[in-house]
Amino acid sequence: MIKAVIYGASGYTGQELIRLLSRHPACEIIAVTSRRYEGQKVADLFPHLQGQCNLSFVHATPDELACLCDVAFLAVPHGISMTVAGIFLERGVKVIDLSADFRIQRADIYEAWYQVHQATDLLPQAVYGLPEIYREQIKSSRLVANPGCYPTSIILGLAPLLKGKWVDPHSIIIDSKSGVSGAGREPIVSSLFCEVGEAFKAYKAGGTHRHIPEIEQELSALAGEVVRVTFTPHLLPVSRGILSTIYLQPAKKISTEDIVSLYREFYQNAPFIRICPSNRWPNISAVRGSNFCDVGFSLDRRLNRLIVFAAIDNLIKGASGQAVQNMNLMFDLEEKTGLDLVPLYP
Secondary structure (H helix, E strand, C coil): CEEEEEECCCCHHHHHHHHHHCCCCCEEEEEEECCCCCCCEHHHHCHHHCCCCCCECECCCHHHHHCCCCEEEECCCCCCHHHHHHHHHHCCCEEEECCCCCCCCCHHHHHHHCCCCCCHHHHHHEEECCHHHHHHHHHCCCEEECCCHHHHHHHHHHHHHHHCCCECCCCCEEEEEECHHHHCCCCCHHHCHHHHCCCCEECCCCCCCCCHHHHHHHHHHHHCCCCCCEEEEEECCCCCCEEEEEEECECCCCCHHHHHHHHHHHCCCCCCEEECCCCCCCCHHHCCCCCCEEEEEEEECCCCEEEEEEEECCCHHHHHHHHHHHHHHHCCCCCCCCCCCCCCCC
């Protein structure tokens, strides 16, 4: 049985990890941490976990926790993971980081978008945790950088096209929309019901969103050349879900049937990728509560423009579910273990 610690378990991704791991047949949660809720029972903070998790939150150091576990999930804000990951690794614990601290390979690029990196020596060890692209590297890794939610939908939506050089990599325009849980559980005005309900707006437009360097890093690796994108995120008045709509110019004459065949072949061994048939497009309501990524297409023949759609649950495939998927690979388990979730509908 894999013994797991969730370091920073009182946010949305932390509680989602508790929910998923509490039903995982090969994993046992040993400890969940929180400074703010130290001593409080998990089920008191998250009543939906009543009867699923009997633990109380503890405020413990990585040194105190490392001797208890085989894997540590770091569900803490950016800037904290880099200060604790090394402690777990030195004690032989595998680490899955859900922050951005190890996603970006170059420290100078990370520092331009976030802050000074305090663990640059660990960056070469980190594997980008997108199983559909880096499955074999994840299996042998001790430190996995769980991807961001927007990048997950975008990279999975574009990977086959860029890898196969089917599109112009310099034509990419991305329009993404996310539910409010993507902003985290901290009480901030912009996430209040009266601010979000019956509203729909763009934010961090004009190339300012922190996920841009992560997106460009991975798309460049797939394309084999430097890729720059226009990325505009929007906030939807729903609790969870991401829909990314991506516009590209084809590099050759293609049909929708060609694209569907390309994606089905590329993702033939990817259990969580579902390719929509022609004339049906992804809907966040069809992936809500699951680890699926639904991908669909539309070919605008009038303008010779390809449109790709990708939908995920931002808290599961975009965060905690993908982290469990990575754990399964790191411990040589079947990739879908504990993630056989039917989406919630309606």
